[in-house]
Each structure stands twice: as structure tokens, then as C-alpha cells.
Amino acid sequence: MKQLPDIFTSATFWASIATMWAAAGAWFTYxxxxxxxxxxTHEAILSLVEGLEAELALVSDWASGGEGDEGYLAKTRxxxxxxxxxxxxxxxMVFTFNTPVLSNLTNSPQAKSLGSIIRPxxxxxxxxxxxxxxxxxxxxxxxxxxxxYQSVLEKFAPKIGLVDIASLxxxxxxxxxxxxxxxxxAHERVYINHIFLMNESIHQTxxxxxxxxxxxCLYKAFRTARKALQEFKEGMxxxxxxxxxxxxxxxxxxxxxxxxxxxxxxxxxx
Numbered sequence: 001m002k003q004l005p006d007i008f009t010s011a012t013f014w015a016s017i018a019t020m021w022a023a024a025g026a027w028f029t030y031x032x033x034x035x036x037x038x039x040x041t042h043e044a045i046l047s048l049v050e051g052l053e054a055e056l057a058l059v060s061d062w063a064s065g066g067e068g069d070e071g072y073l074a075k076t077r078x079x080x081x082x083x084x085x086x087x088x089x090x091x092x093m094v095f096t097f098n099t100p101v102l103s104n105l106t107n108s109p110q111a112k113s114l115g116s117i118i119r120p121x122x123x124x125x126x127x128x129x130x131x132x133x134x135x136x137x138x139x140x141x142x143x144x145x146x147x148x149y150q151s152v153l154e155k156f157a158p159k160i161g162l163v164d165i166a167s168l169x170x171x172x173x174x175x176x177x178x179x180x181x182x183x184x185x186a187h188e189r190v191y192i193n194h195i196f197l198m199n200e201s202i203h204q205t206x207x208x209x210x211x212x213x214x215x216x217c218l219y220k221a222f223r224t225a226r227k228a229l230q231e232f233k234e235g236m237x238x239x240x241x242x243x244x245x246x247x248x249x250x251x252x253x254x255x256x257x258x259x260x261x262x263x264x265x266x267x268x269x270x
Contacts, residue, residue, distance in 0.1 A: 051101035063222035071209030087199035124225040
């Protein structure tokens with residue numbers, strides 16, 4: 001009959017088995033947590049990229065982002081007056097939009113994972129903010145003197161009735177009275193000239209075009225950011241586990257196997 005080991009030997013044996021299996025189990029639990037964490041981070045970054053893409057699609061309309069679109073190319077002031085007489089009209093509204101993902105990008109927990117594309121996206125946000133700041137100043141100026149605004153608006157208004165407008169081949173032409181055909185007071189002329197200059201700055205300088213010299217104009221900042229985001233998305237991969245992990249996999253596997261082997265010997269199976 002096989003003699004049973006003493007209590008101290010038995011306790012030591014089972015403690016060693018428990019230690020080896022606990023170490024192996026703890027390692028593989030840690031690995032599973034690390035894999036899960038990296039997957040969650042990857043999905044969060046992907047969600048952030050999709051949000052940025054959606055907002056850039058919105059910005060595209062403002063930045064002349066279509067294929068082959070050259071934006072607002074440099075032209076003489078005389079050419080601009082001829083092509084954009086509506087820039088003298090204070091009733092011309094310029095609407096803004098929100099880009100919450102882009103605006104709060106640097107506060108995102110995933111910002112550190114975006115690497116080199118942070119800079120072009122931050123510069124794009126700056127281009128949008130300075131454009132909107134200029135639009136806000138334009139709107140305050142346009143509506144600053146209500147009486148002046150109203151007098152100018154009346155002179156731009158069509159001089160025929162709604163029935164006559166409806167019968168025109170091009171009804172919109174009735175609303176397009178050319179500024180040089182209108183008799184302005186000196187005060188009104190100064191006012192509409194300022195309106196034009198502010199519209200010129202908004203479109204020619206802040207939005208800009210392919211020949212713009214300002215790299216921070218919306219046209220160029222948008223294209224730089226869009227290209228960087230596309231390249232980042234194409235190369236995006238889940239963060240791999242460190243290269244030394246396989247070595248510890250072997251060690252943990254060996255501990256589990258040794259514990260199992262010792263257990264089999266304890267019961268006399270091996």
C-alpha cells in the first residue's frame with residue numbers, strides 16, 4: 001500500500017500546483033483583457049474617423065470640394081463686381097454649420113492615436129472658425145443700422161408686382177437689379193461697398209481657391225485634411241500585442257503543463 005505523504009509535503013505540493021496554474025491563468029486573463037482593450041480602442045478610433053468623414057462631407061460644399069472644382073480663383077475687383085453683384089446686397093445670407101467632432105477633436109480620448117493627422121484637422125477647424133467669425137461680423141454690420149439696411153433693400157427690391165414676376169420667363173431676373181443701375185445716396189454707397197468688401201474677404205480670402213496663396217484658406221485646408229484622413233483610414237490597423245508576449249505565452253503554457261504533469265504523478269497516473 002502506497003504511503004501517503006505528510007501534511008507539510010502535501011500542502012507544499014498543492015500550493016505549488018495552485019501557484020503555477022494561478023500564474024498561467026493570470027497571464028492569459030491579462031492577454032485577453034489586452035486584446036479586448038485594443039479592439040475597443042480600434043472601434044472607437046474607427047467611429048471617430050467616420051464622424052470626421054461625415055463632417056468633412058458637410059464642409060465640402062463650402063470648400064468647393066467637388067472633383068475639378070477650383071473654388072474662388074483670384075480676380076480683379078471689377079470682375080468680381082460683374083460676376084457677383086449680389087455681394088453688394090446686405091440681404092444676402094451666409095449660413096453656418098456645426099462640426100462638433102472636429103471642434104472637440106483634441107479633447108477626444110482617441111486623439112493620441114491619430115498621430116500626424118491631428119495637425120491638418122486642427123488647421124481645418126481653425127479655417128472654419130475664422131470664416132464663421134468673419135460671417136458673424138458681416139451679419140452684425142449688415143443689420144447694424146436697420147434704417148439704412150431697409151432703404152438699401154427697398155432699392156434692390158423688384159419694381160413690378162408678383163403677378164408680373166410670375167409671368168416672366170426668368171422670374172429670378174426681377175430680383176437681380178444691378179447696383180450700377182440704382183441711384184444711391186452717398187451713405188448707401190459707402191454701406192454697400194463695405195458689404196461687398198466683406199463678402200469679397202469671406203469668399204476670395206477665407207474660402208479661397210486653387211490659386212490661393214494662403215494655405216489656411218478653407219479650400220486648401222479642407223483638401224489637406226481630407227487627404228490625410230483618407231490615408232490614415234486606409235492604413236488603420238488594430239494595435240498589435242507587444243513582441244515579447246509570445247515568450248510569456250510559452251512560459252505560462254509551460255507552467256500550466258508542469259502543474260498538470262505533477263498532478264498526474266501525484267495520483268500515480270504517470
